[in-house]
Amino acid sequence: NEAYRQMWQELGMDLRQHDLFLAALPEAFNTVFLSQSNRPQGMAYFDNLLMEAHGGRIREILDRKKEGKPVVGTFCVFVPEELIFAIDGVSVGLCGGAQFTVPAGERVLPRNLCPLIKSLMGFKLERICPYFQAVDFLIGETTCDGKKKTWEILNEYVPTYVMELPQRKEEPDLALWEREIWRLKKEVERRSGQIIDEEKLARGIRRANARREALRRLYKARQADPVPISGKDVLLISQLAFFDEPERFAARVNELCEELEGRMARGEGVAPKGAIRIVVAGTPMPIPYWKLHHIVESAGAVIVAEETCTGTRYFAGQVEEGGETLEQQLKALARRFLDINCACFTPNSGRVEDILNLAREWRAHGVIYYTLQFCQTYALEARRVEKALKERGIPVLTLESDYSEEDVGQLKTRIEAFLEML
Ligand code: BJ8
Numbered sequence: 001n002e003a004y005r006q007m008w009q010e011l012g013m014d015l016r017q018h019d020l021f022l023a024a025l026p027e028a029f030n031t032v033f034l035s036q037s038n039r040p041q042g043m044a045y046f047d048n049l050l051m052e053a054h055g056g057r058i059r060e061i062l063d064r065k066k067e068g069k070p071v072v073g074t075f076c077v078f079v080p081e082e083l084i085f086a087i088d089g090v091s092v093g094l095c096g097g098a099q100f101t102v103p104a105g106e107r108v109l110p111r112n113l114c115p116l117i118k119s120l121m122g123f124k125l126e127r128i129c130p131y132f133q134a135v136d137f138l139i140g141e142t143t144c145d146g147k148k149k150t151w152e153i154l155n156e157y158v159p160t161y162v163m164e165l166p167q168r169k170e171e172p173d174l175a176l177w178e179r180e181i182w183r184l185k186k187e188v189e190r191r192s193g194q195i196i197d198e199e200k201l202a203r204g205i206r207r208a209n210a211r212r213e214a215l216r217r218l219y220k221a222r223q224a225d226p227v228p229i230s231g232k233d234v235l236l237i238s239q240l241a242f243f244d245e246p247e248r249f250a251a252r253v254n255e256l257c258e259e260l261e262g263r264m265a266r267g268e269g270v271a272p273k274g275a276i277r278i279v280v281a282g283t284p285m286p287i288p289y290w291k292l293h294h295i296v297e298s299a300g301a302v303i304v305a306e307e308t309c310t311g312t313r314y315f316a317g318q319v320e321e322g323g324e325t326l327e328q329q330l331k332a333l334a335r336r337f338l339d340i341n342c343a344c345f346t347p348n349s350g351r352v353e354d355i356l357n358l359a360r361e362w363r364a365h366g367v368i369y370y371t372l373q374f375c376q377t378y379a380l381e382a383r384r385v386e387k388a389l390k391e392r393g394i395p396v397l398t399l400e401s402d403y404s405e406e407d408v409g410q411l412k413t414r415i416e417a418f419l420e421m422l
Pocket of ligand 1: 017075076077078112115116117143145146147179239283308337340342344374376377378
């Protein structure tokens with residue numbers, strides 16, 4: 001599409017590298033998604049959103065930019081997008097999920113660093129991500145060491161503002177986090193030239209809550225047996241949540257849920273009743289990372305829930321609505337966000353509880369604990385999670401992987417052996 005090429009050129013993208021990157025995607029998409037049988041019709045919207053991720057959606061975002069709305073990139077579910085939605089800004093999640101950009105990331109980052117970070121850095125360095133090119137600024141956070149030090153380097157290429165996330169969840173930590181949200185509010189106002197008042201923030205909160213509510217409803221549908229939608233399709237939807245307009249996205253997810261609820265009433269599903277049900281717990285899976293889900297579901301099991309940031313951590317809890325003053329609203333924001341159970345926190349027993357609840361309520365036969373290579377916090381937390389699951393008689397398989405295809409054979413063998421045992 002010539003118009004898109006011109007748009008990419010104007011964004012300063014490297015068209016040759018971009019062509020190479022996009023070339024592999026249609027085949028991967030066909031193999032992973034379109035090969036599934038009995039997909040819900042409501043997936044058509046999300047398939048199209050993916051196809052237009054570098055085209056139509058970027059055009060929309062650039063139009064908003066022309067209207068003076070800020071375009072902001074984030075990397076962590078702790079960043080309260082409500083502040084951006086409050087002024088009709090665009091917020092996009094920019095974690096990298098592609099092996100294609102990892103070698104470029106390694107030009108400026110140590111090799112023994114998590115692939116998510118190397119991939120996102122590579123997207124910027126190679127100029128093949130139109131979102132990275134379109135943003136006015138980025139919001140990083142002090143979560144893991146890898147990310148927090150990477151923001152210093154990324155800031156050399158694109159303005160990167162950093163929020164300080166505490167590592168504990170006591171009262172002083174909550175106070176610090178609340179101050180950080182005030183500080184971000186000022187920064188968003190400074191960069192956008194717009195004031196975030198109570199009314200606007202209330203709207204921002206409602207928009208983000210509606211999106212969380214829709215995702216929760218989608219996850220709820222997966223409690224059914226037979227399960228009405230595959231784990232792969234839900235993963236794709238969760239990944240796209242970071243790119244779309246929140247209202248439109250929520251409306252489409254709700255439409256899909258109606259279709260799924262109809263299936264549930266008729267006892268229909270995408271896998272036979274009694275199929276092996278798996279909960280995945282661990283690190284985020286940004287677009288276009290579909291490897292683990294594809295292996296598990298190709299082996300005949302179905303993934304029924306993800307305790308990840310492209311899963312439950314994104315939509316858990318709601319921000320209390322109805323705060324009348326900015327103080328009350330920002331306090332409510334701080335509370336909801338500090339309730340997220342990321343392994344960057346210590347202690348982090350809430351996460352173990354979350355995984356146990358998911359396994360119980362989604363009726364999992366087993367849990368796959370999955371970490372990206374070199375992610376220390378999640379790898380270290382595996383021990384506690386394994387212990388808690390074993391005590392309750394829930395089988396668990398712990399895997400570490402990266403974005404490459406090199407370990408597919410090995411993963412398949414281990415996953416198939418695990419599934420056979422269930
Ligand atoms: S809330 S999981 S999005 S920090 S996988 S980059 S932790 S070395 S992504 Fe995360 Fe926020 Fe936590 Fe979620 Fe570091 Fe680990 Fe890599 Fe990670």
